[in-house]
Amino acid sequence: MHLPSLFSQRFAEAIAQCSFASQLESPQQFSDMIRPAANPKFGDYQANFAMPIGKLVEGLNPRQVAEQVLQQIDLNDRCEAPEIAGPGFINLKLSQPFLEQTMQQMISDDRCLVQKTAAPKKILIDYSSPNVAKPMHVGHIRTTVIGYCLAQTLRFLGHDVVTDNHLGDWGTQFGIIIYGYKHFGDAETVAQDPVPELAKLYRIVHHLMGYQKAKASLETLAAEIETLKTQHQAAAAEAEVAEGKEAKKKRKSAEALRRKVQATEASLQSAQESIAATEADPVMSQRAEQHPDIGTAVLMETSKLHAGDAKNQELWEEFLPHCKDEINRVYARLNVDFDHTLGESFYHPMLAGLVDDLIQQGLATESDGAICVFLEQFDSPMIIRKRDGAFLYATTDLATLKYRQDTFQPDEVLYVVDARQGEHFQKLFVVADTLKLTDAKLVHVSFGTVLGEDGKPMKTRSGSLIGLESLIDDAVDAAYQVVCDPDRVANFDPPMESTEQKAIAEAVGVGAIKYADLSHDRTSDYKFSLTKMVQLTGNTAAYAQYSYARASSILRVVGVDEAEVQQRIESNGLTITEPAERALAIELLRFEEALQNVYQDYAPNQLVDYVYSTAEAFAKFNNQCHVKNAPSQEIQDTRLGLVVLTGRVLKQALTLLGINVVPRM
């Protein structure tokens, strides 16, 4: 049930009856201006259209507009008499009978009164898309968690959702593993325990590449620092003598140069540290000596694979399933899945043909040896084939879009990808449009960076990205410490076994990471704080999960089950008496509103906000309305009904967020 649109329809009809109706170009724009009340004292919803109409229509002030509309409308079946307030707000308060009847309907509906859309769309969602064969890291959280939540939510709203994990299964990382296998690997060990062994080989080669790169960069970095320092001194001197606005500008560019010097010095230092670390390790140091050209050698292995080299192809086919096992383990832990997993390798055979087509159509041209698509709107072209003949991710993305159009005919394609790739997607969408690759609405559902507590992108002390699995382990450990505090656990009857405790810690720990991520507006960066997110007070996963557990617990204590409560409400209805009951009931009716808001902006934080305010309304209800010792059977049944519905709504909402609930905690 979407209450605002319920009112919008009536207001649209009423506005059409008014004397000024013919002067409104798009009346729906006005009738849609229904919002939840800014303040409970104004009622439950407010209509804000009278002010803009009053401005538009000659000879009528907003209050007169509101009066005219109210004369044409009948809302008696839904709310109390509407009131005009302030400059022309129309305040609406849901009526008690309407609330009671609707709650009665709600308990018989397993979708919590969330209607399936009458116009389902085919929506393809591309999310997660990690590079396999590399450990997943903190950077994969957002796309995975946001993408899964959107998929679940849109599907629940009745849309035809197809999810696809566009794996990076064809890139340099396989060159790395193949090189590692050929030089440091052992067939038997790999066969026995492939996943950790391949990860180890990846780390060794990656490390050596880093070392060689660092060594090669020493001289250029030192030279660069000198140049920058000279430039900085010159700029500073110029700033010294310049005047007025010019001086400010010069100072600014001098400051920029100074920072650049600092940054370059920092990279030099980290290069030196990485070299020192390698050379301190006798095994690594020896390997480094024996593989001086490892960087180009790895690229060779990669291009041999792409060119169809039999041995490398065979190794790729052998390794890929193990790499998939590895990421699937993480997905299982995160409770995330996909309909399709069509990686880059799947599209590889289509790339050459695609590029040739574009050249023939005159859309792509050669420039500096590379094949480019030049676009009016952008300074730099989209490069689809490198000088050396290799293809790029832009090429794959075009091929992927074409395939998706041919295979799924989507109405919308959502790319849940990092904001830094914004320009790439802008270009991709323009090219797709000029090529008429698809008529789907293409959306880059972009998101910000996960920062450490220092406000900088999250890294370990050695500068590498933090592994996703260890992050989950830490969260679960932290959750265990708080949730399974012996003093608390001792109070449960029947006693809580260690398996149950571990299950709770897992749900709360994983939930904490997801909830913290989804609670932020996706476009902004956020600071990742494990201590805060596992905390059990305030706006956290645990608070929401705890609310659900409380709801279950009340039913247990009163000694009824859901079916029993549902049956009582179906035959006797409800009788709402307390303000806290009313507030909770209205909150429960807003579920669909929250879900529509998620879809409108692809914004999961709208659902998190809803979960929190529902849990909050439930906590107040718990505080003020005792169920077991309710003053009468009628009131107890009503409260039991609210408890059942709260449990269902919270469970459903958390499920859509990808968060599990537990019956007690």
Next chain:
RNA sequence: GCCCUUGUAGCUCAGCUGGAUAGAGCAUUCGACUUCUAAUCGAACGGUCGCAGGUUCGAAUCCUGCCAAGGGUGCCA
């Protein structure tokens, strides 16, 4: 240089696309437990919404210009 994003309470963040007195959580202070789980509830404290203009009945939200932080910017993804 050009382009994009961000700037809201001591800290972490919302703010439903222009509406009423800008809201939460954390932190601090005070109050409520013979409890259907106090992992809770109530109250207080806390703001030049980066700055300056503009648009109008009305701006944190829209437009312009500054300031600050971050990111992107032809052969990585």
